[in-house]
Amino acid sequence: MSVSAALSAHAQGVERLLASYRAIPANAPVRLAKPTSNLFRARAKSTAPGLDISGLTNVISVDQAARTADVAGMCTYEDLVDATLPYGLSPLVVPQLKTITLGGAVTGLGIESASFRNGLPHESVIEMDILTGSGEVITASRDQHPDLFRSFPNSYGTLGYSVRLKIELEPVKPFVALKHLRFHSLADLLAAMDRIIETGGYDGTRVDYLDGVVFSADESYLCLGVQTPTAGAVSDYTGQGIYYRSIQHAGENGAVKDDRLTIHDYLWRWDTDWFWCSRAFGAQNPKIRRWWPRRYRRSSFYWKLIGYDQRFNIADRIEARHGRPPLERIVQDVEVPIERCVEFLDWFLTNIPIEPLWLCPLRLRDPAGWPLYPLRAGHSYVNIGFWSSVPMGPTPGHTNRLIEEQIGKLDGHKSLYSDAFYSREEFDNLYGGETYKTVKKTYDPDSRLLDLYAKAVQRQ
Numbered sequence: 001m002s003v004s005a006a007l008s009a010h011a012q013g014v015e016r017l018l019a020s021y022r023a024i025p026a027n028a029p030v031r032l033a034k035p036t037s038n039l040f041r042a043r044a045k046s047t048a049p050g051l052d053i054s055g056l057t058n059v060i061s062v063d064q065a066a067r068t069a070d071v072a073g074m075c076t077y078e079d080l081v082d083a084t085l086p087y088g089l090s091p092l093v094v095p096q097l098k099t100i101t102l103g104g105a106v107t108g109l110g111i112e113s114a115s116f117r118n119g120l121p122h123e124s125v126i127e128m129d130i131l132t133g134s135g136e137v138i139t140a141s142r143d144q145h146p147d148l149f150r151s152f153p154n155s156y157g158t159l160g161y162s163v164r165l166k167i168e169l170e171p172v173k174p175f176v177a178l179k180h181l182r183f184h185s186l187a188d189l190l191a192a193m194d195r196i197i198e199t200g201g202y203d204g205t206r207v208d209y210l211d212g213v214v215f216s217a218d219e220s221y222l223c224l225g226v227q228t229p230t231a232g233a234v235s236d237y238t239g240q241g242i243y244y245r246s247i248q249h250a251g252e253n254g255a256v257k258d259d260r261l262t263i264h265d266y267l268w269r270w271d272t273d274w275f276w277c278s279r280a281f282g283a284q285n286p287k288i289r290r291w292w293p294r295r296y297r298r299s300s301f302y303w304k305l306i307g308y309d310q311r312f313n314i315a316d317r318i319e320a321r322h323g324r325p326p327l328e329r330i331v332q333d334v335e336v337p338i339e340r341c342v343e344f345l346d347w348f349l350t351n352i353p354i355e356p357l358w359l360c361p362l363r364l365r366d367p368a369g370w371p372l373y374p375l376r377a378g379h380s381y382v383n384i385g386f387w388s389s390v391p392m393g394p395t396p397g398h399t400n401r402l403i404e405e406q407i408g409k410l411d412g413h414k415s416l417y418s419d420a421f422y423s424r425e426e427f428d429n430l431y432g433g434e435t436y437k438t439v440k441k442t443y444d445p446d447s448r449l450l451d452l453y454a455k456a457v458q459r460q
Helices: 003-023 079-088 104-108 146-151 187-199 263-267 278-280 297-314 314-321 338-351 397-408 423-430 433-443 452-456
Strands: 058-064 068-072 088-089 126-132 135-141 160-171 175-184 207-214 221-226 256-262 327-337 357-362 381-391
Touching: 003 126, 003 160, 058 079, 068 381, 079 088, 079 104, 079 263, 079 278, 104 160, 104 357, 126 146, 135 146, 146 160, 146 433, 175 187, 187 207, 187 221, 187 278, 187 357, 207 338, 256 263, 263 357, 263 381, 278 297, 278 381, 327 338, 338 357, 338 397, 423 433
Parallel strands: none
Antiparallel strands: 058 068, 068 160, 088 160, 126 135, 126 160, 175 221, 175 256, 207 221, 207 357, 327 381, 357 381
């Protein structure tokens, strides 16, 4: 499709979006008519019609010379990467799951192994068109409506929906050479991670990608990725091989295992098995995996299985048959200052029966910061991801609440895509407080869209 045709199609999509917004009664909830989701928050059921986003799912244009892309808000990263890689370009940060949308990663939070040098996805946004609660489409940037631009990240659709985003791209090479470094000490792993963040390299070589996996207190790994143009044999973890298991190896502190992937397969290395969560469905059992269709080895399909479980309460029924209590879902990503990370991991591994854990370092690019998720500029954090369930405690959300309290003690934050149990006062102190309220009144004066606390904690 030519750029002019893509622009015309996008304009028509915006008109359909606006028409659907105007058709929603003033007292009815506003939501997206979206077939996929990467949210794990329970939400109130709604029979109201959703916003028509059918014309807002494409890449509008890629400017190879300027290294930018104009992208519709509901375009998935899978489609975005497919559009940019032929130019030898990639978004600065590509979140791990294919069906995450660009708009979702900006109004929520996204992260990946380039975040230690490129920050978070919203920091690569140059400008964006936002449908606000007032029913207007407003262009926001660092210079235009900067209050909305800076408050939009982590607002989760409560300040509006992104219609179009112009983002920076970076050049990439066709292959990624991997080094998996084993550690027997979490303190040694975090010290090595900190050095790589500060220097940008390891053993004299630039590091392009950096994340890690903790299997236990004495088995953890840093995964270093270096882009390379050199062709050669590559691994394939979309078939019988399982990426996270390929990381493991024996050896002393700092022992290395090498691997290679295409840049495409590297960007989606976690999607095939939804990190390691596919094991809950038996998809990692070799006897089952052999017959599991390849097209269903992806996060979006596993998410559908989770939906069936939530709808029919399958897991808790199985637990009850075995005389065990129901399960509490623990699906979280938290950011902890790097100097407090060992303390958190030690506490978590002692108190929470979940493994493995994903580690992903980040440092903000923009010194001005983002008020609804106020990390310190110029400071290193580690995103820690853990996704499983534990036996239900004495009260609903017991274990999640323990984790929230521990994160607070260590000056950390947690993402709001999953369950949260904060009081209103705690929440306002952590997620923008008065700044959010002021921007909300400006761009959604009639409160057509949900309040962030209501959406993230009260689950309306």
